[in-house]
Amino acid sequence: MKRVAKLAVIRVRGSVNVRRDVRETMRMLGLTRVNHCVVIDDSSTSRGMLHKAKDMLTWGEVEQKVLEKLIRKRGRLTGDKRLTDEFIKSQTPFQSLSEFVAAVHAGEAKLGTLPILKKVFRLHPPRKGYKAIKRPFKDFGDLGYRGGQINELVLRMI
DSSP, X not given: OOOOOEEEEEEOXXXXXXXXHHHHHHHHHTOOSTTEXXXXXXXXXXXXXXXXXXXXXXXXXXXXXXXXHHHHHHOEETTTEEOOHHHHHHHSSOSSHHHHHHHHHHTSSOGGGSTTBOSOEEOOOOTTOOSOTTXXXXXXXXXXXXXXXXXXXXXXXX
């Protein structure tokens, strides 16, 4: 199977005075509130959606160890229950959460494999705060594409 990079997408700004098409794009991504995060495949369709909402989001390629920590700490099942190794072992062919995350990161499995796993991760505001939520990342802000630096931000928000 072809290796597909995983993107962590975090909503940074609220919804006041947001154009309708941007609001709809955010809803399609599943980002309805500030500090919510989703993990999506890196495809041309998702890149187009991210570009449309670039003034509200930040995103980048997530590493496997950060993805595992995110799912372990913030992954929730329906009913707000935590995701455990026992649940993964009983519901999937994988023996542990680490093995499942490795398969998801490699593109061999999807987070949607578990139908009762919520696709949105609710995060805390980042420790030490944001730099600037109205400026792009390249101009010392927090919006838009940030590449591998997303891992640092996610770890500060877990």
